[in-house]
Amino acid sequence: MTRTQPSGERVAVVVEREGQARELEAHFLRDIGFQVELAADGATGWDRVQQLHPHLVVSEVLVPRMDGLALCRQIKSSPATREIPVLIVSMLAATARSRDAGADAFLLKPLSQERLAGEIARLVPEPAAARTEEGA
Amino acid sequence: MSTSTSRGTATTAAGTDARALPRLETGNPHLDLILGGGFPGNSINIIMGEPGSGKTILAERLVFQNARPGDRSILYLTTLSEPLDKVVRYLQQFSFFDEALLGNPILYDSIGDALVEQGVSMLVPRLKEAITRDKPKIIVIDSFKAIHDLGASLPEMRRTLYAMAGLLTAYETTAFLIGEYGAAEAAHYPEFAIADSIIELARNKTGTRDERYLRILKLRGSAYREGLHAFRVSPDGLEVFPRLVSPQLPPSYRLQVERVSTGVDGLDRMLGGGLPQGRSTFLLGPTGSGKTTLALQFVLEGVRRGEKCLYVNFEENPSQLAQQMASLGANPEELAKKGLQVVYRSPVELQIDSIISEVFRAVSERGVRRAVIDGVGDLLVAASDAQRLHDYLYALAQHFAARDALAIFTYETTQDGGGLWARLSALADNIIRLDVETDGKVRRTIRIVKARGVDHKLDTGEDRITRAGVQVG
Numbered sequence: 234m235t236r237t238q239p240s241g242e243r244v245a246v247v248v249e250r251e252g253q254a255r256e257l258e259a260h261f262l263r264d265i266g267f268q269v270e271l272a273a274d275g276a277t278g279w280d281r282v283q284q285l286h287p288h289l290v291v292s293e294v295l296v297p298r299m300d301g302l303a304l305c306r307q308i309k310s311s312p313a314t315r316e317i318p319v320l321i322v323s324m325l326a327a328t329a330r331s332r333d334a335g336a337d338a339f340l341l342k343p344l345s346q347e348r349l350a351g352e353i354a355r356l357v358p359e360p361a362a363a364r365t366e367e368g369a
Numbered sequence: 370m371s372t373s374t375s376r377g378t379a380t381t382a383a384g385t386d387a388r389a390l391p392r393l394e395t396g397n398p399h400l401d402l403i404l405g406g407g408f409p410g411n412s413i414n415i416i417m418g419e420p421g422s423g424k425t426i427l428a429e430r431l432v433f434q435n436a437r438p439g440d441r442s443i444l445y446l447t448t449l450s451e452p453l454d455k456v457v458r459y460l461q462q463f464s465f466f467d468e469a470l471l472g473n474p475i476l477y478d479s480i481g482d483a484l485v486e487q488g489v490s491m492l493v494p495r496l497k498e499a500i501t502r503d504k505p506k507i508i509v510i511d512s513f514k515a516i517h518d519l520g521a522s523l524p525e526m527r528r529t530l531y532a533m534a535g536l537l538t539a540y541e542t543t544a545f546l547i548g549e550y551g552a553a554e555a556a557h558y559p560e561f562a563i564a565d566s567i568i569e570l571a572r573n574k575t576g577t578r579d580e581r582y583l584r585i586l587k588l589r590g591s592a593y594r595e596g597l598h599a600f601r602v603s604p605d606g607l608e609v610f611p612r613l614v615s616p617q618l619p620p621s622y623r624l625q626v627e628r629v630s631t632g633v634d635g636l637d638r639m640l641g642g643g644l645p646q647g648r649s650t651f652l653l654g655p656t657g658s659g660k661t662t663l664a665l666q667f668v669l670e671g672v673r674r675g676e677k678c679l680y681v682n683f684e685e686n687p688s689q690l691a692q693q694m695a696s697l698g699a700n701p702e703e704l705a706k707k708g709l710q711v712v713y714r715s716p717v718e719l720q721i722d723s724i725i726s727e728v729f730r731a732v733s734e735r736g737v738r739r740a741v742i743d744g745v746g747d748l749l750v751a752a753s754d755a756q757r758l759h760d761y762l763y764a765l766a767q768h769f770a771a772r773d774a775l776a777i778f779t780y781e782t783t784q785d786g787g788g789l790w791a792r793l794s795a796l797a798d799n800i801i802r803l804d805v806e807t808d809g810k811v812r813r814t815i816r817i818v819k820a821r822g823v824d825h826k827l828d829t830g831e832d833r834i835t836r837a838g839v840q841v842g
Contacts, residue, residue, distance in 0.1 A: 251535050251538075251539060252532075252535060253493075253497075253532060253535035253536040253538075253539050254535065254536075254538075254539030256497070257497070257500070257501075257536065257539050257540055258539075260501050264501075324538075342538075342539065343411045343538065343539060343540055343541040343542070344539055344540050344541055345541040346504060
């Protein structure tokens with residue numbers, strides 16, 4: 234189901250309101266081999282998820298037009314997207330609420346490249362085990 | 370570092386409870402105490418003060434305190450106020466400097482030329498580059514205020530600061546913006562709006578000396594010690610003396626308290642059995658009335674009883690004081706061995722914050738049971754602010770009481786032009802007044818002016834000074 238890019242790169246959708254944080258997250262994800270699609274609000278994020286079937290969604294809770302937890306619930310309630318790992322990264326200490334929304338992991342901001350990379354390595358294993366359109 | 374759980378459940382970063390802000394130690398335990406544990410981690414902080422006030426030293430000390438080989442980097446960026454070479458040259462004078470830490474993890478760089486060529490717009494891309502390449506856990510920009518001197522418009526600075534705040538807040542780093550800001554700049558420069566903490570360093574000229582103070586103007590999400598805290602620059606960085614405040618639990622006054630001897634039998638009788646334990650006494654009198662002699666008898670009695678004692682004085686140097694002790698039949702070296710600590714400070718070099726801090730440490734750490742401050746008048750002359758001294762003495766008396774220790778404060782009444790002693794002596798539970806009357810025949814007198822909660826004689830007694838010290842009756 235999830236599309237791997239022709240380059241073999243895995244795809245991540247980053248949903249983040251704050252420009253600097255969005256770019257920083259994108260940079261860290263590219264550093265570990267992801268192709269990154271950005272969205273500044275939850276509704277756009279949901280569109281991207283439906284279009285791209287990414288390997289990973291990283292979202293802040295506090296985003297406009299559909300908050301990160303609502304986006305997570307949306308992803309987890311749709312049969313076509315429920316297998317996509319969702320990582321909530323937020324300034325809000327929303328561990329329990331993230332869990333209740335079905336998120337696969339939660340990280341408290343500020344961003345640490347090591348913590349982010351470590352969590353993603355757990356959620357989305359290296360390319361050999363990555364899901365491809367053929368294998369899905 | 371995260372605690373992982375199985376797929377399908379949320380995880381959280383270990384130790385990242387949002388309510389417990391991580392703290393960054395400054396390398397100075399007293400400053401950490403004032404800050405409630407240190408600067409909040411992952412925050413933006415301003416260190417402000419006039420040139421030469423000690424800002425850079427404070428920042429450098431903090432940098433070296435947090436530098437660990439192999440750990441995440443610490444980035445020190447100089448701008449347009451001081452050439453990098455100069456900063457590093459003077460830095461080497463300090464004991465905390467460790468050359469082995471330069472290059473890894475401490476990185477020094479100058480962005481002065483780039484700022485001149487490209488303007489303030491280079492700042493955010495440069496910081497982003499540093500974050501993605503060097504992963505700094507601390508970023509210092511010295512001087513940040515100098516960036517304003519590039520002539521950037523206020524809207525441009527605001528845009529830059531907004532983007533910078535977004536970047537520094539998103540990433541796990543603690544930033545320090547250092548600048549020669551005054552109150553006027555603090556009121557309208559945009560960096561003050563984004564700062565999580567602001568610490569001000571100031572210098573006041575008092576007579577021939579400079580007194581340095583620091584104070585916290587803002588500290589988001591944390592309690593801190595308010596007010597002016599004195600400090601001085603030492604080879605180890607800043608030596609900070611936290612403003613002494615009263616103990617959190619005020620001493621409870623017991624109606625029945627143990628009486629202890631002053632070391633003068635006649636005075637003990639006038640007091641109905643001696644001084645009540647844990648109370649402070651003001652000993653007033655003109656010069657030559659026997660205050661120091663009586664105060665010495667008081668600590669000698671303490672030593673005789675096996676108590677740890679402290680004698681702080683500002684007039685008699687150590688050999689003069691030793692002579693006085695010897696004249697009372699005591700051996701100063703023996704007294705020191707038995708627990709008497711004598712602290713002498715020249716009244717010329719007296720800095721009240723450091724002396725009060727030293728007294729407080731002696732009482733809280735050494736378990737001092739009897740203390741003499743001889744005399745308060747010298748402290749008053751040294752203090753640039755009488756109210757500050759009053760507050761200190763009050764807090765000190767409260768700490769003595771909380772520890773059930775006895776204190777005597779001497780005060781030379783002729784030093785006082787306007788009855789100031791009356792205000793200061795209100796701090797004490799007991800007031801004893803010594804006088805020398807010269808009407809016709811010279812006569813020494815002693816009077817209990819006040820003895821809180823103690824049945825005492827109101828009559829004026831006569832006293833004399835003999836080889837055995839002050840004798841009453």
